[in-house]
Structures are given as C-alpha cells and as structure tokens.
Amino acid sequence: MKILVLNCGSSSLKFKVFAAPDLRWLAGGTAERIGQPDSLLRMAWLDGAGEYPGAAPDHQAALRQVFRLLAQHGVVADPVQLSAVGHRVVHGGDRFRAPLLLDAANLAELRQLTPLAPLHHPANLRGIELAGALCPGVPQVAVFDTAFHHTLPPRAWRYALPEWTWRDYQVRRYGFHGTSVQYVCRRAAELMGRPLDQLNLIVLHLGNGASVTAVQGGHSVDTSMGMTPLEGLVMGTRTGDLDAAVPFYLMRHAGLDAAAAEHLLFFDSGLHGLCGSSDMRAVHARAEAGDADAQLALDVTGYRLKKYIGAYSAALGRVDAVIFTAGIGENDADMRRRACGGLERFGIWLDAGRNDATHSEARRISSDDSPVQVWVIPTDEELEIARITLELTTTA
The missing domain is CATH 3.30.420.40 (ATPase, nucleotide binding domain)
Known part of the structure; x- marks a missing residue:
C-alpha cells in the first residue's frame, strides 16, 4: 500500500510518497517554475536524489515525469497501483468542513468555490484532475487547509457585517494552514507527554x-x-x-x-x-x-x-x-x-x-x-x- 500526496500550485508541484499503513517516507520532490524554460524537477528517494532541468513544460508533463521516475527507482511501478492520492486544497468554504473522498459530484461543487481562493484553487483542482486521469480508479482525497478551523465559535468567525453578507456571499473567517497546525498540535502532545x-x-x-x-x-x-x-x-x-x-x-x-x-x-x-x-x-x-x-x-x-x-x-x-x-x-x-x-x-x-x-x-x-x-x-x-x-x- 502506497499513498501519493500532491500539492499543486500555479507554477509548482510538490509530491511525497508514503508506505502504508506505517506512513514511512519513500520519495518526494518538487517541480518548480512549471511552464518556464528553466523549469526544474527535483526528486529524492531512499538511496538517492536527482535534478531534471526542463522536465516540467506543463503540470501534466511534470506529473508524468514524476511517475516515470518513481517507477525507475522502484518506488511505484505503476500509478494505478497506488492505494490513494491525497491532495492539499486551500479552501473548502463553508460547504466542506472535513476531508473529502472525491467523486464527480463533489468535484463539481469544489469548482464553484474558486472565487473564495482565486489564486490557489484552480491549481489545486488541476492537480486533482491530472491525478484522476493518470491514476484511474485510485481513490482521491481532498484535505482542506480550512477544515481544521471549522470549530471556531461564531464570536471568532463572524465579521461585524450584516447577516446577508454571510448568508448570500459566505463572508466569514475561515482560517488557513489548518493541516500544518493539526500536525504540529499532535506532535506537541506527544513531545509534552x-x-x-x-x-x-x-x-x-x-x-x-x-x-x-x-x-x-x-x-x-x-x-x-x-x-x-x-x-x-x-x-x-x-x-x-x-x-x-x-x-x-x-x-x-x-x-x-x-x-x-x-x-x-x-x-x-x-x-x-x-x-x-x-x-x-x-x-x-x-x-x-x-x-x-x-x-x-x-x-x-x-x-x-x-x-x-x-x-x-x-x-x-x-x-x-x-x-x-x-x-x-x-x-x-x-x-x-x-x-x-x-x-x-x-x-x-x-x-x-x-x-x-x-x-x-x-x-x-x-x-x-x-x-x-x-x-x-x-x-x-x-x-x-x-x-x-x-x-x-x-x-x-
């Protein structure tokens, strides 16, 4: 069992592969400056690392190259053999308050949230679409930066604006970096005993x-x-x-x-x-x-x-x-x-x-x-x- 994690940005693609169920790191890297002549893919695996200039003319080519390298170094022989792909998604709006096992219906709902995060959301969706095409049949999971903060009480998330701004346009505090905060809190509890x-x-x-x-x-x-x-x-x-x-x-x-x-x-x-x-x-x-x-x-x-x-x-x-x-x-x-x-x-x-x-x-x-x-x-x-x-x- 192996899990691929993708964090797709407008000009970058970060990835890591973990063995399940113990979640041991197997490989990871970053494609940078995607679409530019000086694009660069960096990857490390258990017994080595490499740099691959010009390997990312677009996001699809970058992800294909990632899969080729994962196969070449014995990490993942075929993308369809992955157990699941987890995606970082910046904004879940008020609709998605927890991680989501993706299907066609809720992916369509996700697209409607683009106005809440126009700088990040299109790239996040692109990563989901590419993984779905290159890993057919593999479960895809969206993990939202905003989800951890849905426990905020109304006194913290509500702005002092008329009710219609929240009701009709979802204007409220959502918060971000939730996945990072959730991880760090769990580690803190372990370290503090x-x-x-x-x-x-x-x-x-x-x-x-x-x-x-x-x-x-x-x-x-x-x-x-x-x-x-x-x-x-x-x-x-x-x-x-x-x-x-x-x-x-x-x-x-x-x-x-x-x-x-x-x-x-x-x-x-x-x-x-x-x-x-x-x-x-x-x-x-x-x-x-x-x-x-x-x-x-x-x-x-x-x-x-x-x-x-x-x-x-x-x-x-x-x-x-x-x-x-x-x-x-x-x-x-x-x-x-x-x-x-x-x-x-x-x-x-x-x-x-x-x-x-x-x-x-x-x-x-x-x-x-x-x-x-x-x-x-x-x-x-x-x-x-x-x-x-x-x-x-x-x-x-």
Whole structure:
C-alpha cells in the first residue's frame, strides 16, 4: 500500500510518497517554475536524489515525469497501483468542513468555490484532475487547509457585517494552514507527554505566508487569517491586518482600480512593501548591514507576532505551550526572540541558548521552569495529509 500526496500550485508541484499503513517516507520532490524554460524537477528517494532541468513544460508533463521516475527507482511501478492520492486544497468554504473522498459530484461543487481562493484553487483542482486521469480508479482525497478551523465559535468567525453578507456571499473567517497546525498540535502532545484534549496551545506558522492559531483541547478557537490568507500577521508580500478603508482611500486618491488594489495588498505589501524584499533572510542581512527600512520591517513583524500571542493568551485564559513552525518559525531565532521577548509576565520565559542553537529536530526552547513551554516543531503537512488520506480511504 502506497499513498501519493500532491500539492499543486500555479507554477509548482510538490509530491511525497508514503508506505502504508506505517506512513514511512519513500520519495518526494518538487517541480518548480512549471511552464518556464528553466523549469526544474527535483526528486529524492531512499538511496538517492536527482535534478531534471526542463522536465516540467506543463503540470501534466511534470506529473508524468514524476511517475516515470518513481517507477525507475522502484518506488511505484505503476500509478494505478497506488492505494490513494491525497491532495492539499486551500479552501473548502463553508460547504466542506472535513476531508473529502472525491467523486464527480463533489468535484463539481469544489469548482464553484474558486472565487473564495482565486489564486490557489484552480491549481489545486488541476492537480486533482491530472491525478484522476493518470491514476484511474485510485481513490482521491481532498484535505482542506480550512477544515481544521471549522470549530471556531461564531464570536471568532463572524465579521461585524450584516447577516446577508454571510448568508448570500459566505463572508466569514475561515482560517488557513489548518493541516500544518493539526500536525504540529499532535506532535506537541506527544513531545509534552500529555493528552491533546487537555492542552491549550498557540501555534505560529511562519513562512512567506504566516498565521497564528489558538487551539483549545485540540480544536481551533481563533486564528489570524480570515476569509482569505490576507488578514493577520505581516507576511512576505501580504499586508496582514489593515484598516479596511485604506484600499478605498487609495482607489479614490491614487487612481487604483479594484484589481490594482488587490494586487497591492497581496503581492506588493508585507515585508516587500516595508523594505523591498519578501525573503526574511535577505531582510535580516540588510538589517545587520544597517538598512533602516529592513530594521523597521523586522520591528513591525515581531511586534505583530507579540500582539497576537498576547491576544490569544487572553482568549485561551491558560496557555500550556507556544509553538513555532514552518520556515521562519523553525529557523529564525531572532524572530522568535522578538515574538516572545517581554512576555515574561505571561509566563513565557525563553532560554537564549536553546533558542539560538541550530537544530533541525523538534526541541523545547523555553527555560526548564517556564510556566508556558515554548517549542520549535518542524511541520509536515504532507505526512498529515497522508495520515488523513489513509484513515479516510480505509474506513470508507
């Protein structure tokens, strides 16, 4: 039994193969810059790795090449021999509140959700369609980033807008990064040696996209991202929290139309808007060289993180652990220090040596006597998708 996990983006295709039922990693990789002359497919397997330039003129060619390589290296002899394919799907709307075993009817319903995530949804659907064509008869499972957050109470998901905006147009807080948060919470419970249903956790998923989630007893009760992945923390190119009147002001006085305003908020803001770079590593390097704009970008980002930790500490009432995950969360000691510094009265006591140590494994970075534990836990969304896919297809 082998499970393929696909994460299809507009110009990328990430994949991993796991053996079932123990979910051992067998192979994985990424096709990048799909459709461009410099497209590149990277793949690793148990006893090797390789790079294949020009192997991804389009998504279909990329996936076909993936299957050829999986067969060549003895991972999957034939795609139809797969037990299941699990797909990351960014948005399930209000209709899909749990992982879904796909069929023609619910796939048609999924297509109707494209307006809720126009940047991500078409690519996610493309991955599902390609896998269905290349793996006929193999069960396909959609795992939604939004599903974990459907436990939000109305006080957290409802915006202060008229009821018709929710009823007729589904305007509400959905939240994202749910698959990552779900995985990290389960790992935290294992590492802390306590049942997840007894823990209150604050999870900071910090990458180019970033969010923070308050988790009570294993259930999401508040999260920083909203109807779209724009709201909340400062991100690589996205604003995060913003006065909703700002776009209207710029449309009236700077001549922006709706498309230009949307592009500004999603692609020209965040770290990029503050200092001209969306790569946190480059921002740190410039700040260390004395660049005032880069220093400000770090200050704004760290301050926003700290505010959310404080707010979610109040929302939860009791916090057992703060968890950092994803690229920045796992590797940026300075940003973790900025997020936690000065929160000693909240019971958060960071250990400087542990925080600064370079390590790829899960580790505790708070002091031994810190009332609130602080952890760095690498995320593995693909493993979580594989686990969910296995569970759904073996019980269906």
